[in-house]
Amino acid sequence: MVASLDGFIARKDGRVDFLETADEFPSGVVLDAAAMESVLGGIDCYVMGARTWETALRFESSGAGWAYGDKPVFVATHRDLPKANHPVEFWAGDLGQLLDEKVKPRFKDIWVVGGGALCGECLRLGLVDEVRYAMVPIVIGEGIRFFEEVGRDVPMHLVETTAYSTGMVELRYQVKRQTTMPSQRETHFVG
Amino acid sequence: MVASLDGFIARKDGRVDFLETADEFPSGVVLDAAAMESVLGGIDCYVMGARTWETALRFESSGAGWAYGDKPVFVATHRDLPKANHPVEFWAGDLGQLLDEKVKPRFKDIWVVGGGALCGECLRLGLVDEVRYAMVPIVIGEGIRFFEEVGRDVPMHLVETTAYSTGMVELRYQVKRQTTMPSQRETHFVG
Numbered sequence: 001m002v003a004s005l006d007g008f009i010a011r012k013d014g015r016v017d018f019l020e021t022a023d024e025f026p027s028g029v030v031l032d033a034a035a036m037e038s039v040l041g042g043i044d045c046y047v048m049g050a051r052t053w054e055t056a057l058r059f060e061s062s063g064a065g066w067a068y069g070d071k072p073v074f075v076a077t078h079r080d081l082p083k084a085n086h087p088v089e090f091w092a093g094d095l096g097q098l099l100d101e102k103v104k105p106r107f108k109d110i111w112v113v114g115g116g117a118l119c120g121e122c123l124r125l126g127l128v129d130e131v132r133y134a135m136v137p138i139v140i141g142e143g144i145r146f147f148e149e150v151g152r153d154v155p156m157h158l159v160e161t162t163a164y165s166t167g168m169v170e171l172r173y174q175v176k177r178q179t180t181m182p183s184q185r186e187t188h189f190v191g
Numbered sequence: 192m193v194a195s196l197d198g199f200i201a202r203k204d205g206r207v208d209f210l211e212t213a214d215e216f217p218s219g220v221v222l223d224a225a226a227m228e229s230v231l232g233g234i235d236c237y238v239m240g241a242r243t244w245e246t247a248l249r250f251e252s253s254g255a256g257w258a259y260g261d262k263p264v265f266v267a268t269h270r271d272l273p274k275a276n277h278p279v280e281f282w283a284g285d286l287g288q289l290l291d292e293k294v295k296p297r298f299k300d301i302w303v304v305g306g307g308a309l310c311g312e313c314l315r316l317g318l319v320d321e322v323r324y325a326m327v328p329i330v331i332g333e334g335i336r337f338f339e340e341v342g343r344d345v346p347m348h349l350v351e352t353t354a355y356s357t358g359m360v361e362l363r364y365q366v367k368r369q370t371t372m373p374s375q376r377e378t379h380f381v382g
Contacts, residue, residue, distance in 0.1 A: 005324060005347060005364070006338050007198035018344060025349045123330060133196060137349050137364055139314060141341035147197050150332035153209065156196060158216045158328050158358040167349040169362055173196070173328055 001114055001146060002134040002168070008143030009116055014051060021138040023167025030165045043071060044107040047099065049118040050077035057084055074103055076118060099127050116148040123147060123154050123175070131156060134170040192305055192337060193325040193359070199334030200307055205242060212329040214358025221356045234262060235298035238290065241268035243305040248275055265294055267309060290318050307339040314338060314345050314366070322347060325361040 002019055003009050010016050029035070046068050048056075053075045060066050072087045076095055091098045095118070103110055112122050122128045133146065156173035163169050193210055194200050201207050220226070237259050239247075244266045251257050263278045267286055282289045286309070294301055303313050313319045324337065347364035354360050 005322075005362075006336065006341070021346055023346070023348055028349075120332075124332075131196075135362070137347040139338055139341055139345040139347070141311075141338070141343060141345075145197065147330055147332070150197070150330055152332060154330040154332075155212055155214070156328040156330070156358075157214055158219075158354065158360065161352060161354045161360055163349065163352045167347075169349065169352055171196075171326070171360055 001119065001132070002136060003146045004138050004140045004143070005135050006139045006141065007146050008140055009114060009146050010051075010055075010144045011140065012143055014055065014144075016055070018138050018140050019136055021136045021167070023137045025163055025165055025167045028163040028165035028167070031168075040069065042109050043111050044109045045072040045074065045103065045111070047074045047076065047103060047110060047112045047118075049115045050075060050079050050081055052114040052118075053077070053081060053088075057082060060084070072107075074098060095121055096125050096127060116145045120145075120147040120149045120151075124149070124151050126175075126178070128175050130159075131173045131175060132170060133173070134168055137167040192310065192323070193327060194337045195329050195331045195334070196326050197330045197332065198337050199331055200305060200337050201246075201335045202331065203334055205246065205335075207246070209329050209331050210327055212327045212358070214328045216354055216356055216358045219354040219356035219358070222359075231260065233300050234302050235300045236263040236265065236294065236302070238265045238267065238294060238301060238303045238309075240306045240309040241266060241270050241272055243309075244268070244272055244279075248273060251275070263298075265289060286312055287316050287318060307336045311336075311338040311340045311342075315340070315342050317366075317369070319366050321350075322364045322366060323361060324364065325359055328358040 001009055004018055011018070053073070056067050066086060068086065070087070072089070075081060075088060075090050076098055077090055078092050081090060089102075091102065099110070099122075112119055112128065123131075155176045157176055158171065159174055160172040161169065162172075192200055195209055202209070244264070247258050257277060259277065261278070263280070266272060266279060266281050267289055268281055269283050272281060280293075282293065290301070290313075303310055303319065314322075346367045348367055349362065350365055351363040352360065353363075
């Protein structure tokens with residue numbers, strides 16, 4: 001996912017215009033079609049929330065293309081959403097169940113692509129192995145955060161940093177596995 | 192300033208324990224005393240808000256040392272704050288006036304070191320030339336943001352990225368100069 005420098009993936013009204021912020025970082029990696037394909041080609045399926053799904057549909061209907069190719073998309077939502085001419089399954093139940101029982105047995109490289117509430121919940125529930133945090137060079141002041149409602153500390157291990165010629169910086173982290181749950185961990189520290 | 196991966200410089204109660212998050216990034220730059228000195232040695236003075244001043248005093252009284260050496264410190268505050276055995280001036284007036292009339296004529300390399308409200312206001316008022324945004328590898332879910340109350344878009348130019356052996360990543364940006372003020376710019380777009 002891509003965020004502003006101050007950590008917002010969208011404005012409060014859902015607009016993501018700021019992601020197009022133009023900058024030049026000459027020593028950065030050029031993100032051309034081949035580089036994009038080498039990243040996106042390895043993805044087996046996408047998981048997202050309702051607003052991210054609606055944003056993708058809006059992008060498509062405005063002529064900007066379909067962001068997820070022919071890859072299956074799972075949408076976690078309690079709402080009745082419009083379908084599309086793309087492979088999609090809606091899921092109104094528990095998020096952990098969706099990932100553990102429905103998605104992980106069938107797919108290997110699963111990308112959770114937003115929004116902030118879904119990403120925060122995935123982190124909180126320990127469902128995520130890796131975080132790719134990309135930042136465009138602009139502060140927007142307020143909006144929807146990359147991670148909403150995480151509710152606990154989640155330490156990471158830095159794996160890779162990449163600066164692109166557009167001024168975007170991508171940080172790749174592994175989520176550190178904690179052997180105990182937060183409540184037990186607290187007991188452990190106290191005892 | 193240093194923030195969590197989700198952009199918080201302190202927890203809601205002011206604690207900054209998470210900044211000590213341990214990680215290993217073997218190919219990163221080692222931030223030893225000499226490297227620290229080469230960065231900090233060039234600083235002419237510091238500008239901060241009341242809570243940052245109080246945090247520095249608390250650190251010192253807990254035996255962690257004084258963070259700002261013998262450099263002059265300007266504290267923007269409307270409160271009556273404890274002094275210290277360090278050069279300090281308190282300023283209860285306008286922030287732009289503090290920087291433009293009091294600090295900039297006497298000092299060249301001025302570091303605004305927090306908190307989030309002061310940094311946000313400096314950005315909003317166009318008082319900042321450069322932003323150094325360092326991130327430690329942990330998500331903490333909630334806290335005091337790096338930039339609070341910016342109130343407008345502030346585009347940046349990426350200058351440098353540095354990954355440290357501790358897993359901290361520092362991004363250095365120049366604030367892009369806008370030739371018109373926000374209100375005028377809005378008129379410009381509308382007209």
